[in-house]
Amino acid sequence: MDALASLLEGPRARGAFLMRSILDPPWSLRIRDEAPLTLVAFMRGEAWIVPDDAKPIRLAAGDVAIIAGSEPYTVADSPDTEPQIIIEPGQVTTTPDGEVLCETLNLGVRSWGTNPDGATMMVTGTYEMCGAVSDRLLRALPQVIVLPEQEMNCPVLPLLGEEIVKDEPGQGVVLDRLLDLLLIAALRTWFARDDSPAWYHAYSDPVVGKALRLLQNNPQHQWTVANLAGEVGVSRASLARRFTDLVGEPPMAFLTEWRLSLAADLLRESDVTVEAVARQVGYGSAFALSTAFKREHGISPREHRMGA
Numbered sequence: 001m002d003a004l005a006s007l008l009e010g011p012r013a014r015g016a017f018l019m020r021s022i023l024d025p026p027w028s029l030r031i032r033d034e035a036p037l038t039l040v041a042f043m044r045g046e047a048w049i050v051p052d053d054a055k056p057i058r059l060a061a062g063d064v065a066i067i068a069g070s071e072p073y074t075v076a077d078s079p080d081t082e083p084q085i086i087i088e089p090g091q092v093t094t095t096p097d098g099e100v101l102c103e104t105l106n107l108g109v110r111s112w113g114t115n116p117d118g119a120t121m122m123v124t125g126t127y128e129m130c131g132a133v134s135d136r137l138l139r140a141l142p143q144v145i146v147l148p149e150q151e152m153n154c155p156v157l158p159l160l161g162e163e164i165v166k167d168e169p170g171q172g173v174v175l176d177r178l179l180d181l182l183l184i185a186a187l188r189t190w191f192a193r194d195d196s197p198a199w200y201h202a203y204s205d206p207v208v209g210k211a212l213r214l215l216q217n218n219p220q221h222q223w224t225v226a227n228l229a230g231e232v233g234v235s236r237a238s239l240a241r242r243f244t245d246l247v248g249e250p251p252m253a254f255l256t257e258w259r260l261s262l263a264a265d266l267l268r269e270s271d272v273t274v275e276a277v278a279r280q281v282g283y284g285s286a287f288a289l290s291t292a293f294k295r296e297h298g299i300s301p302r303e304h305r306m307g308a
Contacts, residue, residue, distance in 0.1 A: 014176065016126060016127055016128065016175070016176050017091050017124075017125070017126040017128055018110060018123065018124065018126075018164055018175050018179060019091075019110050019112060019123070019124050020110055020111045020112075020121065020122070020123050020124075020164050020165065021111075021112060021113050021120075021121070021122050021123075021124065022107060022111065022112075022113035022114070022115060022116055022118040022120070023077070023113045023114050023115070023119070023120045023121075024114050024115045024120075025077035025078070025119060025120070026076075026077055026081045026084075027076065027077050027081065027084060027085075027114065027120070028074060028075070028076035028078075028081040028082060028083045028085070029075045029076065029085050029086075029087060030074050030083035030085070030086045030087065030096075031067075031072060031073050031074065031075065031087045032072045032088055033087050033088060033090070033091060033126065034070040034089050035070065035127060035128050036068070036069065036070060036127055036128075037066070037067070037068055037126075037127040037137075037138065037183075038066075038067040038124065038126045038127070039064060039065070039066055039067075039125045039126075039186065040059070040064070040065045040067065040075065040122055040123070041063075041064045041065075041122060041123045041124075041125075041157055041160065041182065042059050042060065042061050042062065042063050042064075042065075042120075042121075042122045043061060043123060043157075044061045044120065044121045045061060045118075045119045045120030045121060046058065046059060046060045046077075046120070047059050047076065047120055048075070048077070048079050049065055049073060049074070049075055049146070050073060050074040050075070050076060051071070051144055052071065054143070054144070056079040057144060059146055060148075060149070062149025062152070063146060063147065063148050063152075064152055064157070064186050065144060065145065065146045065147070066144070066145040066183070066186055066190070067144055068138055068143055068144075068145075069138065069141075069143055071143060073143075073144070075122075077120065083096060085101065090128075091128075093105070108165065109164075109165050109167045110164050110165060111164075111165060123160060123164055125160075125179040125182070137187075140197050145186070145190050147186050147189050147190060151189050151193075152185065152186065152189055154182065154189075156181045156182045156185055157182065160179070163175060163178060198246065198247060198248050199212070199246075199247045199248065199254070201246075202243075202246035205246055207232050207233075207239065208239075208242055208243050208246045210231075210232045211228055211231075211232050211239060211243060211251060212247070212254075214228065214231055214232070215228070215251065215254065215255050215258060216258060219255070219258060219259050219262055219280075219281050219282045220279065220280060221282065222282070223251075223252070223255055224252075225250075225252060228251055255282075256292065256296075257296075259281040259282050259283070259292075260281075260292060260293055260297070263277050263278070263280075263281045263283075263289060263301065264297070266280065266281070267301050267304050268305065273286070274286040274290065274301045274302065277289065277301070289301060
């Protein structure tokens with residue numbers, strides 16, 4: 001399995017929040033929902049995403065944005081438009097004064113806004129639970145990624161636009177899977193770009209790429225820099241230097257993070273014992289895994305499994 005495939009196996013929407021918004025300017029939405037991952041697909045018109053600590057980013061029809069992490073941000077017709085609507089956790093919609101807007105802006109099935117023929121239409125898909133997206137994926141992403149229509153060229157987008165307004169049996173499952181497919185298509189596009197993570201591009205190096213695959217495909221093996229260097233046919237010093245230069249961290253640091261990330265996903269996605277998870281990711285005992293896991297994440301494997 002390649003690095004991208006291992007990350008893309010992670011997203012599993014389960015009852016994800018999906019909504020079509022149709023708005024006439026001026027409009028501005030302050031997003032404070034604390035969701036770990038959100039996709040915004042623009043069907044018509046244009047808008048701006050305004051992170052709190054970065055420059056505003058313009059989006060046009062056909063563009064897709066990925067917003068990672070729980071930090072608040074604003075989506076608006078203009079970077080200068082003051083927020084008129086606040087999106088709170090649980091997708092509760094209020095005015096800036098706290099008035100709940102439940103049915104006020106209802107425009108039909110999974111649709112809301114100010115005008116059914118509004119100038120801007122966007123579809124928002126939100127992974128509301130951390131377990132639906134792997135920690136490894138979230139750590140790989142910047143807060144905001146914008147993928148222009150000409151880069152995406154994705155047939156899922158118009159299909160999602162058609163399906164989101166249907167109210168048929170099993171429709172929630174259909175939309176979950178379409179959201180997963182759109183996210184995967186967007187991530188594939190982004191990882192192919194020059195500004196994607198250094199470790200991904202390191203896979204093209206004949207030495208470091210082989211070392212990365214060995215570590216990721218065999219995390220249970222008791223790796224050392226010496227035996228890893230022997231497998232890829234270079235000296236220990238040469239591998240350590242080249243790996244650190246291309247990946248941004250030494251081989252054993254990468255391996256530790258990889259093992260703990262795998263453990264985090266296994267704990268959330270399966271009911272196997274902590275002891276069994278430890279063996280699968282290369283730790284000799286549940287105690288050894290727990291010690292490393294708590295050092296990295298600040299909580300025990302069992303607390304992580306329970307969603308602490």
